[in-house]
Amino acid sequence: MSHSVIEKWDKIQALLRDESDISKISYKTFLENLEPIRVQDNTIIIKTDDEIGRDYIERKYSKSIIIAIREIVGEIYNIKFMLPSEIAKEKKKVSNKKIPTNNNNEYNGLNSRYTFDTFVVGNNNKLAHAAALAVAESPAEAYNPLFIYGGVGLGKTHLMHSIAHFILSENSESKVLYVSSEKFTNELIKSIRDDKNEEFRQKYRNIDVLLVDDIQFIAGKERTQEEFFHTFNTLYEAKKQIIISSDRPPKEIETLEERLRSRFEWGLIADIQPPDFETRMAILQKRAEMEHLNLPNDVIQYVATNIKSNIRELEGGINKIIAYSTLVHKDLTKELAEDALKDLITPEKDKEITPQFILEIVAEHYNINPADIVSKKRPREIAYPRQIVMYLSRTLTDLSLPKIGQILGKRDHTTIIHGYEKISKDIQKDSAFKNTIEILTKKITGK
Numbered sequence: 500m501s502h503s504v505i506e507k508w509d510k511i512q513a514l515l516r517d518e519s520d521i522s523k524i525s526y527k528t529f530l531e532n533l534e535p536i537r538v539q540d541n542t543i544i545i546k547t548d549d550e551i552g553r554d555y556i557e558r559k560y561s562k563s564i565i566i567a568i569r570e571i572v573g574e575i576y577n578i579k580f581m582l583p584s585e586i587a588k589e590k591k592k593v594s595n596k597k598i599p600t601n602n603n604n605e606y607n608g609l610n611s612r613y614t615f616d617t618f619v620v621g622n623n624n625k626l627a628h629a630a631a632l633a634v635a636e637s638p639a640e641a642y643n644p645l646f647i648y649g650g651v652g653l654g655k656t657h658l659m660h661s662i663a664h665f666i667l668s669e670n671s672e673s674k675v676l677y678v679s680s681e682k683f684t685n686e687l688i689k690s691i692r693d694d695k696n697e698e699f700r701q702k703y704r705n706i707d708v709l710l711v712d713d714i715q716f717i718a719g720k721e722r723t724q725e726e727f728f729h730t731f732n733t734l735y736e737a738k739k740q741i742i743i744s745s746d747r748p749p750k751e752i753e754t755l756e757e758r759l760r761s762r763f764e765w766g767l768i769a770d771i772q773p774p775d776f777e778t779r780m781a782i783l784q785k786r787a788e789m790e791h792l793n794l795p796n797d798v799i800q801y802v803a804t805n806i807k808s809n810i811r812e813l814e815g816g817i818n819k820i821i822a823y824s825t826l827v828h829k830d831l832t833k834e835l836a837e838d839a840l841k842d843l844i845t846p847e848k849d850k851e852i853t854p855q856f857i858l859e860i861v862a863e864h865y866n867i868n869p870a871d872i873v874s875k876k877r878p879r880e881i882a883y884p885r886q887i888v889m890y891l892s893r894t895l896t897d898l899s900l901p902k903i904g905q906i907l908g909k910r911d912h913t914t915i916i917h918g919y920e921k922i923s924k925d926i927q928k929d930s931a932f933k934n935t936i937e938i939l940t941k942k943i944t945g946k
């Protein structure tokens with residue numbers, strides 16, 4: 500199952516191993532063999548083979564494990580230790596019981612918390628939410644494919660899982676497959692290596708609904724694109740639903756084959772923007788309510804005011820405050836929140852916007868190497884982001900054109916003016932591009 504706690508277990512263990520309060524021998528004896536089995540409603544089930552030591556591990560190390568998990572994953576989970584015999588017994592019970600959605604969940608790696616019920620609708624995600632619901636209600640009839648895009652941590656995965664849960668709850672027999680594009684790629688590579696390409700195809704082509712998260716990662720991977728192209732066609736022709744997410748619209752995914760790009764544009768493209776203040780408040784209130792957290796309104800307001808661009812960070816902020824209050828045994832107040840988040844929230848005046856910073860954000864967005872931007876390289880996938888950096892450096896900093904030119908690879912100031920004018924024109928011509936520039940500006944200024 501691809502839950503982040505399970506994926507990152509190695510890192511969590513490495514942190515425990517390096518923890519100064521835990522001796523090497525204790526780590527080896529009690530912690531090294533722990534293995535996360537699954538995550539259920541915010542509780543991580545951890546397997547221990549040590550029947551006698553289990554209580555001791557629970558008493559002595561639970562807290563360190565919870566803190567290590569929070570460090571690595573950014574969320575607080577409860578933990579429950581189980582022996583192999585208990586896990587086996589449980590498995591048997593579940594398979595006798597036949598809860599179709601749960602079985603499917605396990606197979607599909609869906610997070611049970613990500614449903615339409617827990618998704619807060621705001622101005623920033625109204626369209627994406629409505630489109631997702633339409634697709635969930637009428638798979639392959641409403642919009643096919645549905646392409647959802649938006650910045651990091653804004654709810655794309657949450658919406659995709661919601662669609663999958665909804666379809667499964669309506670029809671438990673429906674074959675719903677959710678994967679990240681990374682997993683798709685890795686499985687493809689493995690199938691080629693093991694000579695099991697046919698099996699791979701069977702898996703991806705004999706389903707009713709395919710959801711592929713973070714498709715931008717197939718950019719530049721020719722074989723994966725080729726395989727995905729055929730998967731797409733087979734499913735589409737058989738009137739099966741395809742849902743794709745990405746951090747940017749199809750036309751901005753560099754090195755994506757044209758035939759895929761155009762297919763992604765066949766259905767509906769819906770974006771998710773960063774949430775406004777009211778939506779941020781509503782998301783935090785909902786989270787508090789769901790987890791029965793007693794959070795004073797001014798604490799919620801403090802977090803919603805100061806963390807703006809990413810919902811994962813917004814939730815991380817609340818988690819951090821709760822962890823901090825538990826550790827220092829103090830009540831949850833605004834003062835405590837300020838203290839807990841002082842590393843996360845930098846006062847506005849400290850943030851200096853430099854061409855270097857702009858360059859990093861733009862390079863990250865276009866998935867290119869920052870060094871290429873200051874280089875003399877001329878291919879369009881580098882030259883165009885370079886001009887965006889010129890435009891943003893001129894609009895967002897007070898530096899002179901020669902100075903900007905100097906920083907961006909010793910370029911002449913007329914080159915900077917040219918870049919600025921080119922981008923200004925494109926913004927006027929193309930509203931999707933204007934939107935991209937706005938997203939980049941928000942990322943850079945944090946506003």
Ligand SMILES: Nc1ncnc2c1ncn2[C@@H]1O[C@H](COP(=O)(O)OP(=O)(O)OP(=O)(O)O)[C@@H](O)[C@H]1O
Pocket residue numbers: 613617618619620624649650651652653654655656657658713746782810811814
């Ligand atoms: N509208 C919303 N209502 C409630 N919770 C939300 C909403 N949007 C996002 N979240 C929560 O924010 C967190 C991050 O969301 P999610 O993982 O879906 O983001 P993402 O856009 O897929 O990010 P990435 O780009 O990293 O893949 C999740 O815990 C999710 O439940």
